[in-house]
Amino acid sequence: MLLLAIESSCDETSCAIIKDGTEVLSNSVASQIDIHKEYGGVFPEVASRLHVENINVTIKDALTKADVSLKDIDAIAVTQGPGLIGSLHVGVMAAKTLAWSLNVPLIPVHHIAGHIYANKLVGELKFPLLALVVSGGHTELVFMDKEYSFEVIGKTQDDAVGEAYDKVARLLGLSYPGGPVIDKLAKTGKANYKLPKVKTDNPLDFSFSGLKSAVRQLTLREEREGREVIVEDVAYAFQHAAVDELMSRVQRALDTLDVKSFVLAGGVAANSEVRKRVEDLKEVYPELNILQPPLWACMDQAAMIGLAGHIAQGMGISGDCEISANSNIQLHTY
Secondary structure, three states, rough: OEEEEEOOOOOOOOOEEOOOOEEEHHHEEEEOHHHHHHHOOHHHHHHHHHHHHHHHHHHHHHHHHHOHHHHHHOOEEEEEOOOHHHHHHHHHHHHHHHHHHHHOOOEEEEEHHHHHHHHHHOOOOOOOEEEEEOOOOOEEEEEOOOOOEEEEEEEEEEOHHHHHHHHHHHOOOOOOOOOHHHHHHHOOOOOOOOOOOOOOOOOOOOOOEEEEEEHHHHHHHHOOOOOOHHHHHHHHHHHHHHHHEEEEEHHHHHHHOOOOEEEEOOHHOOHHHHHHHHHHHHHOOOOOOEOOOHHHHHHHOHHHHHHHHHEEEHOOOOEOOOOOOOOOOOOHOO
């Protein structure tokens, strides 16, 4: 079975060809990151227009790399949401057009489900499962008692962790996207500054807005007292505080729930400190099946949508030409 998958939720136009739900024959990605750097973040209107320009080229490139043609495709999977509404519409319209013209099933996929199922690239997902989803738009703990069953048991009360990285980078005069820049600087930084711990009413919820404000207060205090702000040390302090916030919730959930797998998902899953701390969990929970996606699969791309889409189709999930992009769709909807 050959499945063509499309992802266009933010600023990456991507198409992938998946064979039998496991083998990635191709994964073509047209990135817009160099353009959005000029704005210090993703500019939605520009992103939508670039998706329109890139979508046909990306689909053709994926088919060429997989050495297949459209007549070989058995199903179409697409990110229905969440994301930027204009960007989503481009991918959904392309998918609906292909599914209608080829007379094959159309499978709507939740973006976060895709990130979670990207872990199938490195191992088997054993259920019950706990996933830590960390990206520019999401920070969530997701419990899955069985295949394609999602329950959000913890979420951010304000900023997502990736959003906090970008905002702190902006405060420090660093480039966009902030995550990779702060991660790199933190490796050379020292524990010269201390940032406060964050408390939330729900012990499994997250909060990063206060941490961002604390960085701002720290830099203002140093400047007021005539001391030079050591950017590397601020990056170190912020990164370790943010990752501590994430991992304290993860361990609390793992100590409470009876799960067989723990997986990492989302763009911030590429962060070196996050990956190290997840790897360290193997010593604390030796019986737990712990998976981290390959670095290339942490970012938005269509291969993950295809992997999740294959499972969704097996669960009887399908759409028709009446479906539309949904920028705020909830994970439990599926």
